[in-house]
Every structure is written in structure tokens, then in C-alpha cells.
Amino acid sequence: MTEYPDHQGGPTRALLEQMIACASVTPEDAGCSQLISNALTPLGFSCEHFDAGGVHNTWLRIGNRAPLFVFAGHTDVVPPGPLERWTSPPFEPTERDGLLYGRGAADMKSGLCAMVTATRRFLEREKLDGSIAFLLTSDEEGPARHGTRHVMQQLLARDVRPDFAVVGEASSVEALGDRIMIGRRGSLNLRLRVDGRQGHVAYPHRVDNPIHRISRAMAELANEHWDDGDDDFPPTTFQVSNLNAGTGATNVVPGSAEALCNFRHSPVTSATTLMARSERIIAKHCPDYIAEWSVSGDPFVTQRGSLTRAASEAIRSVTGLIPEFSTGGGTSDARFITPAGTQVIEIGPINASIHQIDEHVRVADLDPLARIYEDVLRRLIAG
Template identity: 35%
Template sequence: MLSSFHTSTSLSQSLDPVQIAADLIRCPSVTPEEGGAIDLLQSLLESMEFICHRLYFEEYGTDKIENLYARRGNTAPHFCFAGHSDVVPVDDVTSWSVRPFDGIIAKDHLWGRGAVDMKGAIAAFIAAVDKYLVYGGNKGSISLLITGDEESQGINGTIKVLNWMEANGEIPDMCILGEPTNHTVMGDTIKIGRRGSFTGHITLRGIQGHVAYPDLTQNPVHQLIRIFTPFINDNLDQGTIHFAPSNLSITTIDVGNLANNVIPAKAHATFNVRFNDNHSSESLNLMFRKFFDNQNVSYTLKTECLRESFLTEPGILSKLISDATFIITGRRPELSTNGGTSDANFIKRLCPVVEFGLVGKTMHQVDEHVPLADIYTLKDIYLTVLKCILG
């Protein structure tokens, strides 16, 4: 067990982002539990004269989720910080070197579930806002959009908060999502977009029979292998200016065959495509159906799209963050669109959005941790962005 020390977060004139992050980690907000995280954030923000809205959403068959929208000021420009207070489960606690919800500070690192993804970034932004206000900043508006189900279904979080914001005239001019974006050091990567995620569930129907008489059968497993081989060997395209090539991965093949001498009658497969701006879910659906129609197989196909691809063209927002990062770290970040999906896919409907947060090396891992220096660096970058945007 690592040795530790910590102090409680105070509402002094200069909030410490490390202590805020530690206090947030001590809120066990595993989706769908709020765990006290929203309570803590509301307390901090109301002390800075933010107007807070606790937003509860649920649908039949889903968990009720608690979200937070807070705003200070009512004039332009309106800058928004977005993130999520929920974290992934810990699973085997005994594999951790620290108790995952103790918010341990040791060896110049903050340890605990959510340290990287993404309570450290939320704390850095709150501390940056606090410092900005201490400096006397009072121009424009600042808001926070904090969801409670980013790590799960994503049904009752950001999408519904955005709908509420739009209905209530809460439209930001620009937004930073604090997901962990940097690969190895602070300031190496800004995410300006994300590839989309498209899933297909295909069932091939063959002719069942004895393996000793293959000429009397039609093996759907062999058919699956044949029709997917081109996608396994090659990407779907060559990529675009800002995106890597679109790629297909088979995630499961299921036959349910209990006998080793019987060719099955059916075979099921699920595949996922991470696609760039060459495609849309509609174009992919049409492409795969046309391809399978030409393969001389009997099939059924169901498709779904988790997220479409999106891009915030390099411009004012990405330059502001790049300049702020260079001022604080001496590095010019790469503009990237790699990685999985994020809530930025939804936020871009209301305003330009980019992602910039901590180094993501240990997110979702056992002994998740982040260097204290990185949290302070992120706070300074956010503060510099605020000064540039709001004056």
C-alpha cells in the first residue's frame, strides 16, 4: 500500500486542482451512481456564483442519471467546458496497490479511479475558472456540462442535456471536452474529431450435414471467412486529410455447434467499423448490403450506428488551445482524430468542440494515476485559454 497524505478542498481564493480531483475520486461515482461528485461540483461552482441546474433523465429500461449544467454570466462569448463525473467499475479491488476511491496522493502522483478519466480534468478546469475570477475576469460567460453516464449507455446524459440547453437558449460559442487526449506528455495531442462507429450483425444460412460428406452441405462458417477476408486484409479506404483509414474488425463469430462432426446450419458474426468522413452510417449500410448481395449467400443483416464521424475544422478554437499549450509547455500539439468515440460527437451539434485533457496512459486500468504536475499544467493551459477567449 502506498503512503499518502491529503487535505480537504477549501473554498479559498485559489483552489488547488489536485485537492479537488482527490475529493472527486473519493466520490464513488461508478455509472449510474452520482456518488457525491455532482454535489461536490455544485458546491464549488455555486461558491463562484454559477447558477447550477441538476438535470435528471431516464427512459424505460435504463438507469436514472443525474447530470449538471452550470453557467456564470449571460453575455457573449460563451465558453463551455464539458466532461463526465462517472467512472468505470474497479472490478478486482485486491489487484490495486491503493484503495481506488481514497484519492491517494503519493510519489508525486494522484491515485484512484477517475484520476485520468476524467476527474483530474474537471478539477483543472474548476481551478482555472477560480484563478481567472481571482484575476478579476468577468467578461462573457462560462459554463460546465457534466454528465453522469458517459462510461455506460450514454442515453440519459449529454444528448439529453444538450437538448435541454438548446430548448433553454444555452448555446455556447465554443467548447472544450476534457477527455484524456495526450499520448505520452502533456501538450502532445488535441483531438479535433473522431471516427464513427458502425456495427453489423450478420447471419448466414447454410445446409447442415455430416462433415464426411461436405458435398451434400453448405458450410456457413466457411462462407463467413470467405466474404470477410477482403475486409480483414485491407482497410476500407486510404484515409483523409485529418482521418486514418476506415477499418473493419470482426468482434465475434457464434455457431452454437455442440458436435465436432456436424456442419452447422447457421453462423452469426458481429463486426464493427471505425469510419472516417469518407463514409456515413447510411453509406456503409448500403455498401455492405450491396456487397453481401453479390456474394451468393443467404443472409440477414442488422446494423446500428453508435456515433457518426465528426470533425471540427482547424481554426480559432484549436489554435487557441495550441497557443496556450505552447505558452505553458513549449510544445505544439498534434491535431488528431484517432481513438474511440466521445461525447464530442454530440456537442458539435451546438458549437465547435475539441478535446484536450490529461495523458491517457492509465485510464480504466488498475492503479489509475496521474502526475500532480500534469494536473497543474492542465489547469494553467485552461486558464490561458480562458484569458484569450474572455479577455
Template identity: 40%
Template sequence: MSKIDAAALTADLIKCPSVTPVEGGALVLLEQLLSQASFACQRVDRGEVSNLFARWGDKGHAQTFGFNGHTDVVPVGDEAAWTKPPFGAIIEDGVMYGRGATDMKSGVAAFAAAAIDFVRETPPDGSIILAITGDEEADAIDGTTALLDYMDAQNEQMSVCLVGEPTCPNEMGEMMKIGRRGSLTAWFTFKGIQGHSAYPHRAKNPLPAMAQLMHMMASHELDQGTDHFDASTLAVVTMDTGNPATNVIPAECKSAVNIRFNDVHSGQSLIDWMQGLVDQVQQDTGVEIEMVSRVSGESFITPPGALSDLIAKAVTAETGLVPELSTSGGTSDARFVQHHCPVVEFGLVGKSMHQVDENVPVAQIHQLKEIYTRILRDYFS
């Protein structure tokens, strides 16, 4: 039987308009392909989200290698700004264009193709699990978390997992992710008393309270970094009043901050710190402040060891580069997988992800498949 062309599969997936949470035909395509290769497939849909669980080999085997990825993509944006059809998978000068070309239909295609060819050519003494979600780019509530809930209920267990997100900043093979920073967003509402700007003593202006609190947060050094993490960061992401009149002191204003934090902190410790500042500013100004917060994920790390060594060895063999072990970047579904088993991320160069004319060199897709194939061969050997 002929091998699976990972680039052709990428093109087929790009042509599925799977903007979160629309399935778009991508998981249907993968389920058909994997079923033909004797993978036991199960749709694990929850809410509006479609997910696919696929396993080759006996359930509960001590050696079970897992892949995780997503077929959903971010919206196209201004379609008129694209020079190629966003869902056309057009190839020009060896480069494939389309939404999801980098993030991350090429990664899913590469590990699906590697897994299928591997079990057909050299059936391993073990199992391979593919956990593919349609809800990574949005709230990620009913995506990989639903797959992991399903696996727990069915006593399905991955020994280790590789998430196929783009991880390389500029050159294929230069970086892998062994952890991620946590992410926390907090929204603040400042409530004063509206009045005439010529008579400020008759009003209670919430704006100075907002400015004071945002300055206290933004100017504070959270930490200086740790062995595996850069320093945590806090960014003020919005400050709004909605007040068009210069002779009116508004009754209310709003702001928000986003914190990317390392393993010095937990989401709760940062919430407690912010609440302390809120209490202080309320006392100083008399302005009522409400805070609502959401932790998208805690920081985590898979300590360097057998899994990272396995992946690094395969990357070096195929690219000639020794990948840096990094925890940089935003969040990924690895934050959920890390509660299930050791997890590492490795994938393509991510420079064009989420951009207009998102693209991937076709040669990189084939190279990524070879890396994943080598990882499987080395793991099961």
C-alpha cells in the same frame, strides 16, 4: 477567498464510486462547489443517468465559453489486481491512483477549479458553461445528448466548447483533438441447416459463408486517409458458432465488425457497402444472412482556426510544446457537441486510462488547471 486546489478536488471526485450509470456523489459535490461560486446549476437527469448543467454569467451572452466532461468511470475489473484502493485517491511519489484519475475526473476538476477561480478573480464580460455528464463511458444516450437537448429547450448556447478528455499520448501538451473518426459496429447472423459432418450435402453450412464475408470485409481497403484523418479501419471483433461437436455442422453462427471511419465515408454509406457484400455472399452460398448495425458517431472535424489557435497558444505557453492537431483515437462526447458549436479536446496524458492502478501525476493536474485558466483569460480578453 482561497483558490480551488484541483488535485484535492480530483481526489474528492475519485472517492465517489461513480461507475456508469451510478452518480456516486460526484455531481452532488460539483454542484455544491459551483453553486457557492455563483454558478447557476441545474441537474439534467434522464433515465438512469445524472447530468449537471452550470452557468456563470448572463444567459445568451455572445461570448460563452463551454467546458464538457464526465464524472462516470468504467468498472474496476479485478479489484485484487489493484495495488491501491480503486476509489482511495492514494498519492504516492507525487502520483495519484484511482479509477477516473486520468479519465477524466482530473480533467473535470481542473476545468471546474479554473472556472471558479477565474470568475472570482476577474469576472469576465461573458458567460461560462460547464456541461458535465454521468454517461460517457456507456451508451452515451442520456448524457451529453440530454444536456444539449436541455440547452436547446432553454435557449442556452455555447459559443465554443473545450472537452477535457485525455488527449496526450506520452507527454503533457503534445496533442489536442480537432475531430474524431466515426464509429460503426455491425453484427451478422448466418443461418444454414444443421447436419452430420459426414454428410455435408444434406446440410447447409453457414461457416464458409461467414468466413467469406469476413475475409471480403477485412481485406478491403476502405481508403488511404485524408488531409486530417488516417485511413479508415475495419476490424473483425468476433466469430462465434458455440458448437462443441466436431461431427455436427451447425445451423447458425455469428460475427461482428467494428469500423472506425474518416470523412470519406458516412455511417450510411458503409452500411450500404456491407449490405452489398451480404447480398453477394447470400447469393453465392444460399446461406441467409441478417445484419444489424449501429453508428455510434459520424466523423467530424473542427477546421483549424481561432479555437484551435487559442488552445494551442495556451498549451505552448504552459508546457513549451506545440500540440499536434489530431483526429486519432476512439469516440468522445465531442461528437455530440460538434452539432452545437465548434469544439476541440485537450487534456492529460492518457496512458493509464481504464487500466488497473489508473493514475495521474499530481503536477499534471495543476498544470492542466493553469492551461485552462490561460485559455479563459485569453478568450475573454
């Protein structure tokens, strides 16, 4: 393992380079969690696996007492996309102009590696008054059925309830620590099929055009004012992502039309309410429809308390910034941890390049990120 001085990323960078070299495309872990276990078990962590459905999950813990502080994250990454568009190969960590490139560099292998550095330094310097655990999964970027959700079910069955959790997702926008996530909006999907009557375009009295009907319904849903949001959440939004109909011929009105839609909503309007209000609108325009609903995440928010305060102070002491608290962005595994009554936040590097070609992390942010995590530990579980 190469050694780096702290201003070039220190031990976090050295571990991160090894992690990026593991091609852990969902649901593969590709040896990543083993690298983290190898770093933590010599410090006294016990290691357990909660594998399910082909997904590799790891639970590492030191200490038996409360409070239980959990570092949580995923080792899997999204597919690299067309290799020829990458400036350097996605699974060969490469530094250019102060940036370390590779798939997973920002989302979220740098977060995991900084957590390892933070934990080692904390245990070297402080007396542990509580417990530290790592919850690692390789099923976050995919269906997320057998990952964090499964591990939390197993832990709750043993009555293990984390008090605090920090997820290492890339939460920062322009500078490390400028934003932390304290919750996420809910995500609700609709697959809508509208049936009409097929026929020749020249004989409109013999057809019932489902495209016209579904368009009117979509337009009204898109213009609807759902709510005003609240202190933590922006107003609920609706988007159509797919609209399919037609036979390919110019002279045929099709018999049905289908749309895929998504709501991102605050707790102000529940999924049940959104479904009922939407169906009232749809039924006005479409007498014959089938609506299939699926919830891909309920909205959640962490109460402001000891964890948000510790995170804010840690970020200020390391970077000088006061972080914004946000609930924006997509869903994250934090949604599976909050139901245990755990305070959960997300702190990680700048997210501008996540899921993109040439994903990268700023080398100069790696050691400060580890110092932020270490400072959070010190404020919550130092003896």
C-alpha cells in the same frame, strides 16, 4: 480538505482526492457534481439539473452574454475490475512516486477539477466578457443516452448554443499537452447472421456450411480498401470482434453462423455507403443473411479557428509543447456538442492508464492543466 502547494497539485489535487473517493461507477454520480457545484456556486454560478433515465446531469452557468464557453465532462468512471489487483484501493486516492492513483484519476476527474481551479482563478484575475458554463454528466462510460445528448437537446430547445466547448478527456499521450482531440471517427456496428443447412460433416453434398460462407465474407471485408482518409482522419478500418458458430460436436456442420463487426470511419465514407458496400460483398458469399446495423457515433471534426488557436497557444505558453491535432481513439461526448455548431476540442492529462488497473495521473501535471484551461479562457472571453 487537505491543502497542497501548486507543484504538488494545489487546489486541483485537493478537489480531485475528494472526487476519487466518490465511487461513481456509471451511471452513479455519487456526489461528484455536488462537489463541483459547491466550488462554483460561491463564485456566482447558477445551478440546474437535467436528470433523465436515472442519470444525474448538471448545468452550471455564470454570465448571460455571448460568447458562451462550456467546460464539459463526465463524473462517472468505469468499474475498477478485480480489487485484489489494485496496489491501493481504487476509491482511496493514494500517491506513490509522483503519481496519484485511483479510478477516474485520469478519466476524467482530474480534467474536471482543473477546470474548477482554472475558472476560479480566471474570475479572480480577469473581467468576464461572455459566459462560462459547466456541463456535467454521469452517463458517458455507459450507454450515453441520457447524458450530454439529453442536456444538449434541452439547451437547444431554449436556443442556448455554446460557442466553444472544452472536454476534459485524457487526450495527452506522453507529455501533458502533446495532443488535443479536434474530432473523432465514426463508429458503425454490424451484427451479421448467415444461414446455411445443418448436417453430418461426412456428407458435404447435403450441407451448406455457413462458417465457410461467413469466413469468406469476413476475409473480403477485412481486406477491402475503404478509403484513404483525409487531412484530419486516417483511413477507415474494419474489425471482426466476435465470430460464433457450431454445436460443440466435431461431426456436425451448424445451420447458422454469426459475427459482430465494427467500422471506425472518417467523414470521407458515410455509414450509409459502408453499409451498401459491405452488403454487396456479403451477398456475393452468403445468399441467405440478415445484417443488423447500428451507428454508435457519427464522425465529426471541429473547424480550425479561434478555439484550436487559443488551445495551441495556451499549451505552448504553459508547457512549451506544440500539440498535435488528432481524431484518433474511441468516441467521446464531444460528438453530442458539435451538432450545435459549437467549436469543440478535448484537452486533458496523459491517457496511458485510463480504464486500467492502477489508473493514475501525474501530480506534477495537475496545476499545469489548470493553467492551460485558464489561459484558454483568457484568450477567448476576457474583457
